[in-house]
Amino acid sequence: xxxxxxxxxxxxxxxxxxxxxxxPEDFEVESHEKGKGICPFCPGNxxxxxxxxxxxxxxxTAPNTPGWLTxxxxxxxPALQIEGSLNKRGIGVYDLSNGIGAHEVIIENPDHNRxxxxxxxxxxxxxxxxxxxxxxxxxxxxxxxxxLIFKNYGKSAGASLEHPHSxxxxxxxIPKRVQEELRGSQRYFEYRERCVxxxxxxxxxxxxxxxVAENKHFVAFTPFVSCFPFEFWIIPKEHESDFSYLQRxxxxxxxxxxxxxxxxxxxxxxxxxxxxxxxxxxxxxxxxEDYHWHLEFMPKLTRLAGFxxxxxxxxxxxxxxxxxxxxxEAKI
Amino acid sequence: xxxxxxxxxxxxxxxxxxxxxxxPEDFEVESHEKGKGICPFCPGNxxxxxxxxxxxxxxxTAPNTPGWLTxxxxxxxPALQIEGSLNKRGIGVYDLSNGIGAHEVIIENPDHNRxxxxxxxxxxxxxxxxxxxxxxxxxxxxxxxxxLIFKNYGKSAGASLEHPHSxxxxxxxIPKRVQEELRGSQRYFEYRERCVxxxxxxxxxxxxxxxVAENKHFVAFTPFVSCFPFEFWIIPKEHESDFSYLQRxxxxxxxxxxxxxxxxxxxxxxxxxxxxxxxxxxxxxxxxEDYHWHLEFMPKLTRLAGFxxxxxxxxxxxxxxxxxxxxxEAKI
Numbered sequence: 001x002x003x004x005x006x007x008x009x010x011x012x013x014x015x016x017x018x019x020x021x022x023x024p025e026d027f028e029v030e031s032h033e034k035g036k037g038i039c040p041f042c043p044g045n046x047x048x049x050x051x052x053x054x055x056x057x058x059x060x061t062a063p064n065t066p067g068w069l070t071x072x073x074x075x076x077x078p079a080l081q082i083e084g085s086l087n088k089r090g091i092g093v094y095d096l097s098n099g100i101g102a103h104e105v106i107i108e109n110p111d112h113n114r115x116x117x118x119x120x121x122x123x124x125x126x127x128x129x130x131x132x133x134x135x136x137x138x139x140x141x142x143x144x145x146x147x148l149i150f151k152n153y154g155k156s157a158g159a160s161l162e163h164p165h166s167x168x169x170x171x172x173x174i175p176k177r178v179q180e181e182l183r184g185s186q187r188y189f190e191y192r193e194r195c196v197x198x199x200x201x202x203x204x205x206x207x208x209x210x211x212v213a214e215n216k217h218f219v220a221f222t223p224f225v226s227c228f229p230f231e232f233w234i235i236p237k238e239h240e241s242d243f244s245y246l247q248r249x250x251x252x253x254x255x256x257x258x259x260x261x262x263x264x265x266x267x268x269x270x271x272x273x274x275x276x277x278x279x280x281x282x283x284x285x286x287x288x289e290d291y292h293w294h295l296e297f298m299p300k301l302t303r304l305a306g307f308x309x310x311x312x313x314x315x316x317x318x319x320x321x322x323x324x325x326x327x328x329e330a331k332i
Numbered sequence: 333x334x335x336x337x338x339x340x341x342x343x344x345x346x347x348x349x350x351x352x353x354x355x356p357e358d359f360e361v362e363s364h365e366k367g368k369g370i371c372p373f374c375p376g377n378x379x380x381x382x383x384x385x386x387x388x389x390x391x392x393t394a395p396n397t398p399g400w401l402t403x404x405x406x407x408x409x410p411a412l413q414i415e416g417s418l419n420k421r422g423i424g425v426y427d428l429s430n431g432i433g434a435h436e437v438i439i440e441n442p443d444h445n446r447x448x449x450x451x452x453x454x455x456x457x458x459x460x461x462x463x464x465x466x467x468x469x470x471x472x473x474x475x476x477x478x479x480l481i482f483k484n485y486g487k488s489a490g491a492s493l494e495h496p497h498s499x500x501x502x503x504x505x506i507p508k509r510v511q512e513e514l515r516g517s518q519r520y521f522e523y524r525e526r527c528v529x530x531x532x533x534x535x536x537x538x539x540x541x542x543x544v545a546e547n548k549h550f551v552a553f554t555p556f557v558s559c560f561p562f563e564f565w566i567i568p569k570e571h572e573s574d575f576s577y578l579q580r581x582x583x584x585x586x587x588x589x590x591x592x593x594x595x596x597x598x599x600x601x602x603x604x605x606x607x608x609x610x611x612x613x614x615x616x617x618x619x620x621e622d623y624h625w626h627l628e629f630m631p632k633l634t635r636l637a638g639f640x641x642x643x644x645x646x647x648x649x650x651x652x653x654x655x656x657x658x659x660x661e662a663k664i
Binding site: 001002003004005006008010011012013015016017079080081084091092093094095096097098099100148150171172173175176177178179180196199200203207224225277311312313315 | 333334335336337338340342343344345347348349411412413416423424425426427428429430431432480482503504505507508509510511512528531532535539556557609643644645647
């Protein structure tokens with residue numbers, strides 16, 4: 001029989017099926033055949049993007065010329081604009097403000113064809129360090145309340161360009177799902193004086209069956225209340241609320257487990273489209289006892305879109321422990 | 333410049349673009365070419381479904397034989413099982429229960445090729461009345477807390493069968509998004525002693541620019557804080573918290589506006605895949621002052637899936653007032 005499982009953080013209920021027959025091969029994945037057009041993110045085409053905000057360069061190459069290893073540029077078609085004031089106002093029952101924010105693109109490496117799963121650990125570390133540096137830099141702007149780092153890979157996951165890239169959005173409001181996590185973990189803390197994420201990590205490490213990978217500072221597991229097959233989280237083993245406080249040694253550890261997990265997914269699910277997002281605490285907060293940053297990974301394998309959107313009710317046909325077993329046993 | 337708009341009910345923020353250039357023709361829609369297999373929902377194939385729960389029949393035809401106009405059957409592959417007890421329990425930080433619930437399919441009409449948009453009003457009325465009757469019947473089962481009626485049309489909206497059908501799920505828990513609406517409208521009521529939905533309807537009717545259709549009992553409009561292009565709501569003009577209290581005359585009015593709106597969408601967007609869901613108050617509640625039932629319609633036009641899923645943050649490129657204008661001007 002299926003189980004109804006409740007997320008201890010957000011209170012979300014998910015129907016988790018017990019379909020032992022499901023195998024990774026059963027999911028349709030879209031092809032990532034590369035187009036023939038000119039890529040604005042490839043070296044030599046630097047003029048096709050807005051001027052770079054920052055780049056990691058070898059030797060003495062000039063900005064907006066080749067020679068970079070990672071490159072950050074403003075999004076050419078930003079969802080939000082950086083200039084202006086918020087001007088919060090109301091129209092009857094409604095509230096609104098101007099669409100102020102930052103929308104940046106992190107071009108992960110010069111090679112059009114090498115995704116994170118294909119890189120060396122030290123190359124992924126450069127990307128992670130770049131996420132951190134941009135987060136710290138944008139903290140200075142007092143209009144912003146939240147910084148969201150995420151990656152869309154593949155058309156069906158919302159990516160419009162092929163060249164390996166991640167995105168960063170600085171928002172003047174806290175996104176709803178983050179807000180829910182904050183409130184939920186606060187409630188748990190009020191009751192138990194412990195971080196719910198820390199308790200979860202401890203329980204998962206003890207139980208073991210949903211753990212996929214672990215290293216010095218991080219653990220990767222498929223959550224007990226996964227909304228999607230092969231969803232996973234990467235989370236610091238020690239309590240840490242803010243991603244931007246990442247130390248160099250932790251970044252090395254994070255880069256390594258991220259690359260490993262994406263490789264496992266690529267092998268076992270034949271290179272599926274996916275999204276990942278980093279949930280961290282809001283900018284105004286200093287070190288928080290009741291929140292714990294983490295990365296959430298969701299492959300695009302199922303089509304059950306609108307119903308879940310409209311209800312917040314998810315049906316996951318596959319037990320997370322089974323997904324974890326497949327990921328663990330991947331030949332990487 | 334884009335606007336950040338806040339949903340007065342759930343508190344959700346949406347980035348609403350101001351792209352005047354967007355036209356309905358710009359969205360890709362999937363084809364609904366019919367397959368050649370045998371349809372388990374077509375007359376003559378009644379034995380291919382579990383035995384019918386109820387059917388509206390012409391004359392004296394026997395159950396599970398042709399002659400029906402609408403037919404309700406248990407879902408052959410239910411997400412939840414009707415037999416058993418919930419057995420709520422915990423495993424450390426996690427809560428779970430058995431997957432108990434009802435999952436029914438409402439086969440809307442005998443014709444494989446006629447969707448709601450193509451029917452006569454009295455035929456749609458039969459479907460709506462069937463939704464209501466099933467809701468009332470399932471109220472009797474004290475294990476259930478919520479009844480959700482919804483429709484998936486088209487593969488990308490999650491439909492696995494072509495024959496026109498809707499679904500009903502009776503749940504032992506209240507889905508998260510409904511819970512959020514309940515809490516949000518309760519907060520508004522505590523502050524203002526008015527129903528937030530009633531206030532919204534009044535403001536929309538006065539403003540007029542997001543209204544698409546209106547009849548005696550219902551109004552259809554594109555919400556100020558639409559998450560998707562061409563999203564719309566149908567809502568009773570007078571306060572009513574529970575869908576199952578629908579009177580015959582209101583059902584006539586509801587059927588008519590639903591058919592009209594689906595026809596407008598079909599014409600203007602070239603028959604897109606879509607979902608609709610009916611949000612109503614939980615089963616335990618009697619008439620509620622602070623909640624107002626409504627239907628939410630979401631066409632599948634955009635691909636921005638995972639990011640929105642992970643954050644609860646939506647980017648809608650099109651102003652709802654522009655979508656309303658297109659829908660109003662559709663030649664139906």
